[in-house]
Amino acid sequence: AFIVGTFCGTLTGALGAFAILHSSFWLFCGATFLGGLYGAVAQSYRFAAADGASVAFRPKAVSWVMAGGVFAGVLGPQLVQWTMDIWPPYLFAFSFVMQALVALVAMAVLSGVDAPKPAAADLHGGRPLLEIAKQPRFIAAALCGVIAYPMMNLVMTSAPLAMKMCGLTVSDSNFGIQWHIVAMYGPSFFTGSLIARFGAPRIVALGLALEAVAAMIGLSGITAPHFWATLFVLGVGWNFAFVGASALVLETHRPQERNKVQAFNDFLVFGMMAIGSFSSGQLLAHYGWNAVNWVVFPPVLLGLAVLSLASFARRRAKLRALEEIPDPSI
Incomplete structure (x- = not known):
């Protein structure tokens, strides 16, 4: 494949x-x-x-x-x-x-990677996809991925066009995109360690917040440094939010359910990203660069709210489970 x-x-x-x-x-x-x-x-x-x-x-x-x-x-x-x-x-x-x-x-x-073909038993069985998708943890993970990636893509694809509209050069755009991509992937050297230490929900929340900060920078000016800073902070925010959301997805399924759950998650994320890509050009052409940045805030707030609710529900479930454990002294 x-x-x-x-x-x-x-x-x-x-x-x-x-x-x-x-x-x-x-x-x-x-x-x-x-x-x-x-x-x-x-x-x-x-x-x-x-x-x-x-x-x-x-x-x-x-x-x-x-x-x-x-x-x-x-x-x-x-x-x-x-x-x-x-x-x-x-x-x-x-x-x-x-x-x-x-x-x-x-x-x-x-061609040199040894990735064994999964056993037939691993391709079937497990819970129905709808049952898995109803879990608050999966809803939060998928929604945060759906928000983090399309919002990043919306701003990223609009930025070079906006820079050209503002009289900046292709070299300015290339420089901004270069550092944006470095910011997208550079934190990956330690994002996994941060997730292991602080938990995926906190890292996802930090990433979404940084995407909002990037939009604020984009609204503050149209010079080359403003665009570069927007793209850099946006890349770091995407890394934390997307890697964290991917880690959350891995917590929601059993081994035999992984193919359908992972595929469904990516279908949601990249389906929305396609919509965002089509929307970015129209949004920029008809309403301008500021409108592109303003669009980021409502989805980010929604993601943070759902993530908080899912974390609260998980804590309550753990407390109930502890309360049901009989006291060995009785």
């Missing part, structure tokens, strides 16, 4: 370059659709690593896999910067060729 995904990534680069060279918008849309398939598979790496880890190490496993994005943050924008003008006047055409080559490298790495 992972190698098929990287093959889609290779097709993305090849088809994207071809579309640019032939000025075909719809072919370019097809290329980005294949890029979405590549991204969907890549998002499953974190759960694959967690499934092969002990219960105590799972948050760190998710975190370490996400830390690989630091290299993307450094190399990705630089590859674009170095290659976007190689085939004038076809801006970015050669950048897509490089993207195809990077996907081939990923395919070569994945």
Whole structure:
């Protein structure tokens, strides 16, 4: 499955370059659709690593896999910067060729990974998905993921366009996106340890709060440093919220339920992200950069409220369980 995904990534680069060279918008849309398939598979790496880890190490496993994005943050924008003008006047055409080559490298790495095929007993059984999805813990985890990722994506995809509208350069945008991606994945080196120490709900809450802070920075000015600070804080907030929410999901299912629960969670998160991506351009074009930032606040407040309620319900359930334990002295 992972190698098929990287093959889609290779097709993305090849088809994207071809579309640019032939000025075909719809072919370019097809290329980005294949890029979405590549991204969907890549998002499953974190759960694959967690499934092969002990219960105590799972948050760190998710975190370490996400830390690989630091290299993307450094190399990705630089590859674009170095290659976007190689085939004038076809801006970015050669950048897509490089993207195809990077996907081939990923395919070569994945071909050496030993991920045993799950036993037939692990693919069936367990509770119905609806029963699992009704758990307050799962609702909070899924909702926080649904809020953290789409809100980050909404602001991130709008920022380069807003920077251009404000008279800033492509280099300014590349610099901002580069540090945004570093901020998205850099904290992963210690996010797992923070989750192990303070618990996933607190880290998720911190991440959502930071996304709100990023929106406040975005509302405070339209200079390049304002955009850069917005994107950087937004990336750190996304990391805490998304990694923490992923760790929460792992607490809501049994081993034989993992495939359907993880897939359902990602369907919710990335389905909403797709809606956010379509909305960001329209929102920016019709209402401006400030409106994009104002949209962040209501979902973040909703996520914090649901997370608090789920944590309160969990504490009450633990207290009831303790009260039901008979006193050994009686």
